[in-house]
Amino acid sequence: MERTINALVKSKSSGSIIRLSGTNVLFTVALADTSPSSRKNDMTEIITSINPATNEYLGEVPVSTPQDIQDAVQSARTAQPAWQAMGLEKRVVFLRKLLEQIKNNRKTLSEISSREMGRPITSCEALMNVSIDRFAWNLDHAAECLKSEITYEDETTINEVVYEPRGVVASIMAWNFPIGNFVFNVSQALIAGNTVVAKYSEEIPLFSKHLDEICKGANLPEGVLSFVYGDGKVGSLLTDQDIDMICFTGSSQTGQLLHEKAARKGIHILMELGGSSPGIVFADANLDKILPTIFALRYGNSGQVCSAIKRLIVHSSLFETCLSRLAKIAAGWKLGDPLSSDVAMGPLVAERQVTRLETQVKDAVAKGAKIICGGKRPEGLHGAYYEPTILTGITKDMLVWTEEVFGPVLPIITFETYEEAIAMANDTVYGLSGYVFTEDKALALRATSEIKAGCVRANNVDYFKIPSPFGGYKRSGIGRENGRWGFHDVCQVKVIAREK
DSSP states (O other): OOEEEEEEEOOTTOOOOEEEESSSSSSEOSSSSOHHHHHHHEEEEEEEEEOOOOOOOOEEEEEOOOOHHHHHHHHHHHHHHHHHOOHHHHHHHHHHHHHHHHTTTHHHHHHHHHHHHOOOHHHHHHHHHHHHHHHHHHHHHHHHHOOEEEEEEEEEEEEEEEEEEEEEEEEESSSSHHHHHHIIIIHHHHHHTOOEEEEEEETTTHHHHHHHHHHHTTOOTTTSEEEESSHHHEEEEEEEESSSSEEEEHHHHOOOOOOOHHHHHHHHEEEEEOOOEEEOOOOOOOOOHHHHHHHHHHHGGGGGOOTEEEEEEEEGGGGHHHHHHHHHHHHOOOBTTSSSSSSSBBBSSSSHHHHHHHHHHHHHHHTTTTEEOOOOTTOOOOOOOOOOOEEEEEEETTTHHHSSSOOSSSEEEEEEEEHHHHHHHHSSSSEEEEEEEOOOOOOOHHHHHHHHHSEEEETTOOOOOOTSOOOETTTEEEEBBBBHHHHHHTEEEEEEEEEO
């Protein structure tokens, strides 16, 4: 989660210049007396926020210390029994106030997220509105989703299943859907009676800090929800604490480490991880209907979406037409300042993302791939931009096939038979989502059932409906978020056997 820069930082106290080489987000400055006797205690680690569209400084947030993290978890531990005992109805009253605070600050939160991660402002605003609706749904339907169930009953006895909170939850969230990840990772846990210590990616410290202040303004009971700040080291320290559950959104590599840690601690983990989602275009697909959808599903948010189409598998009879028409759409997409309402695609979140894409594309070209469009940084833009790119001549030893490509690059490969298409779709360690494009409803049903992924859609029917669960197979995650399934994953399931 780091990108390399060289920075000149002026000490806030001494006015001295310190040359720093390393990451763009974490560095240390002297904040007080710089004499040798005091320097050790006065060195404060800082997260600095950089606008990826302009490389300009946006602000900074202090990194949470080990004591900060320990205090936050202890406060959550102290608060949890009373938060649970309060009951669902009263918790919902508190959390409706929080939702109202988010609504009142939606414009500011949208703008901060656009500046920090480069997502176009129109997309940030749309995501904010959807996330608010999802939070409201969680509050409105919690009683229904968490109600007890009778599993056995006779004349004298009852077996009843009840849903209880797990306790203290460590929530570690990615940067690419700032408010969406908060609603996914935090809202249902709080509603169910858990307390939460939350940490966002170090790429969006200002968004995290502003949301933290908004949450404080909702006057939740002390310790119910708190935030800590920093990179993976802070996340590791957080999950080392006395917690009862980990909720994580991020890379599969980090997810594996956290899974191992959760196993050692004997606690539950809920993870939404990476993906290399296939899209299959069958011979009878309606290209007029689906190609704009396919393009948006690959290049939206500059391709930085876990569930995006990342490998397009096209029947040979449609291959050339798909290529030319997708390239034409790419030529019409405007790249630029994400705060401009007419911009379709902003920069990637960081220079390191562009560098990684360049490595993957270079590998593909060296192994025989052809660049149909894009394949480079755009002229005239000096941030972390990369053009919408289409690659053909794909072989299965290329990084663009074997790895997750987290940026605006789409490899396209052909097939002849149904069996070949399904085999290629499932040729991945990931299993977050899948996409099928055909006018044959029976074929769509068969293909969606045979793709090994947690969320599969046919044509333009969206699986991201608010009550529906979200999560993946294989290295794409464990458990499900959203809907009643998300509520159940943040709860212990208890059976109570009693007499009537």
